[in-house]
Amino acid sequence: MKATPYNRRQFLTNSAKASAAIVLSSTVLPVLANFSASAPPTIGYTQQALPYGYSDLQAAIDAQTMEIHFTKHAAGYAKNLSEAIVTEKVNPLTTSLEQLLGNIGAYSPKMRNNAGGHYNHEFFWQSLTPNNSPLSAGKLLAAINQQFGSMAAFQTQFSDAAKSRFGSGWAWLVLTNKQQLAIGSTSNQDNPLMPLADCKGTPLLGLDVWEHAYYLRYQNKRADYITNFWKIVNWPMVEQRYLAAMR
Numbered sequence: 001m002k003a004t005p006y007n008r009r010q011f012l013t014n015s016a017k018a019s020a021a022i023v024l025s026s027t028v029l030p031v032l033a034n035f036s037a038s039a040p041p042t043i044g045y046t047q048q049a050l051p052y053g054y055s056d057l058q059a060a061i062d063a064q065t066m067e068i069h070f071t072k073h074a075a076g077y078a079k080n081l082s083e084a085i086v087t088e089k090v091n092p093l094t095t096s097l098e099q100l101l102g103n104i105g106a107y108s109p110k111m112r113n114n115a116g117g118h119y120n121h122e123f124f125w126q127s128l129t130p131n132n133s134p135l136s137a138g139k140l141l142a143a144i145n146q147q148f149g150s151m152a153a154f155q156t157q158f159s160d161a162a163k164s165r166f167g168s169g170w171a172w173l174v175l176t177n178k179q180q181l182a183i184g185s186t187s188n189q190d191n192p193l194m195p196l197a198d199c200k201g202t203p204l205l206g207l208d209v210w211e212h213a214y215y216l217r218y219q220n221k222r223a224d225y226i227t228n229f230w231k232i233v234n235w236p237m238v239e240q241r242y243l244a245a246m247r
Ligand code: MN3
Pocket: 069, 073, 121, 208, 210, 212, 213
């Protein structure tokens, strides 16, 4: 049938609506997905692209540190992990990274350092955002207030754990197997999913306090790096992890 001018207009209108719908589904929905109550992103065995640019976190971390940290340090852990799973015959299709960390005593020190290092960094990148996102309501804020007294008191306690970790390591907020929030720290690249770690539970928030994470800008002033860290915490992600970890 030959299209009349009316039908052609209608066709164009409908096409425009269809295009708008495609644009919506390809750009808006993935962003919304990050803030839904669905499960947080799974951390696999390979390094994923950063969800922002190297220079986007300058409120706390300079671009050069981000680039070296991501392309050298974190990429190194991912590469060494890929070697270790071949040597130690781990099938990544049948053993998740979380399962491997939960049984880390069965593997070599190389596996411990690099499975932990890779997981911790992927987790860390997801924990940060250029968009200031304070926690203004919700179940996680209620739990923080209930357990620590206030958000400020929680931040002080977490910051103290990060400042007092001797040498290299991480500070953590975890949900324990008793479903309680807890703050702790781990040495080197140990991780709260490891049975041998100093701090155990489901990780909700982690802060890298290795010198490579802050030294170019802060030198010996780890405390200043920790203070600025609060400006780039991705609270919607932390809350998503909390809701997923609650039974
Ligand atoms: Mn690091």
